[in-house]
Amino acid sequence: MLTNGNPAPDLxxxxxxxxxxxxxxxxxxxxxxxxxxxxxxxxxxxxxIRDLVARRAEFDTAxxxxxxxxxxxxxxxxxxxxxxxxxxxxxxxxxxxxHESVGLNRRLFGSWLQSGTVLIDRDGLVxxxxxxxxxxxxxxxxxxxxxxxxxxx
Numbered sequence: 001m002l003t004n005g006n007p008a009p010d011l012x013x014x015x016x017x018x019x020x021x022x023x024x025x026x027x028x029x030x031x032x033x034x035x036x037x038x039x040x041x042x043x044x045x046x047x048x049i050r051d052l053v054a055r056r057a058e059f060d061t062a063x064x065x066x067x068x069x070x071x072x073x074x075x076x077x078x079x080x081x082x083x084x085x086x087x088x089x090x091x092x093x094x095x096x097x098x099h100e101s102v103g104l105n106r107r108l109f110g111s112w113l114q115s116g117t118v119l120i121d122r123d124g125l126v127x128x129x130x131x132x133x134x135x136x137x138x139x140x141x142x143x144x145x146x147x148x149x150x151x152x153x
Contacts, residue, residue, distance in 0.1 A: 002102050002129040008120045009101050013069065013091035016078035021067070021091050023120065030063035031121045031151055033144065036099050036131070038115040040070050040080040044135035045115055051141065053087060062148050064119075067091060069098050071113055104131045114138070119147045127151060 002008060011034075013021040026032055035052060037045040052059075052066055059066050066088040070077045074092055081090040092098065097113075099105070104114040115138040116131025128147035130140040 002118060002126045004126050004129060006126050008118065008124050008126050010124075011098060011101060012094060013067075013098055014074055014094045015089055015091045016074060016081050018074065020094075021089060024124070026065060029065045029122060031119055031127065031148070032065045032067060033059065034067050034069055034102075034118045034120070035139070036069045036102065036104050036114075036116050036118070037071075038113050038135050038138070040072055040077060042115070042135055045138070046084070048135070048139040049084070049086065051139070053085075056087060059148075062152070064148060065089070069093075071097055071099060102129070102131075117144060119144060121151055 008023060011023045015021045023032060049068060068086060068088055068090045070090065070092050072092060077090055077092050099113060102118050104116055114131045114133050115135050117139060118126060119128035121127050128143055130143055132138040
């Protein structure tokens with residue numbers, strides 16, 4: 001898993017419209033919060049995403065962009081985004097699992113993909129990184145809030 005204070009990898013993803021999305025191409029944002037879902041069918045991950053949606057005004061006020069990263073193919077992710085009314089950018093990896101680029105791997109005999117959150121500031125430094133094999137532990141709401149507070153000018 002990434003560690004706080006270190007440079008984040010320049011993630012290259014594909015959004016649900018088929019457009020490339022790169023972390024380094026996010027000008028003007030105070031930071032970017034990425035939520036890596038274990039699967040779009042994971043009920044617990046979907047619960048965490050609903051909480052992120054409910055906190056949208058908080059993220060907008062702090063000028064934090066939110067991106068949901070899913071391991072499934074783009075067509076499945078696009079349908080899921082529409083069905084669930086997710087207002088954030090939702091992306092997937094162009095050819096490989098984007099989770100691995102931030103240290104979220106498959107655990108429990110290689111069958112459970114870890115999920116988690118990564119907050120990156122405008123300078124490309126990791127300000128918060130948290131992941132877990134069990135999705136119930138993958139969303140650290142208090143840690144995210146504290147990290148955003150520490151980034152305020």
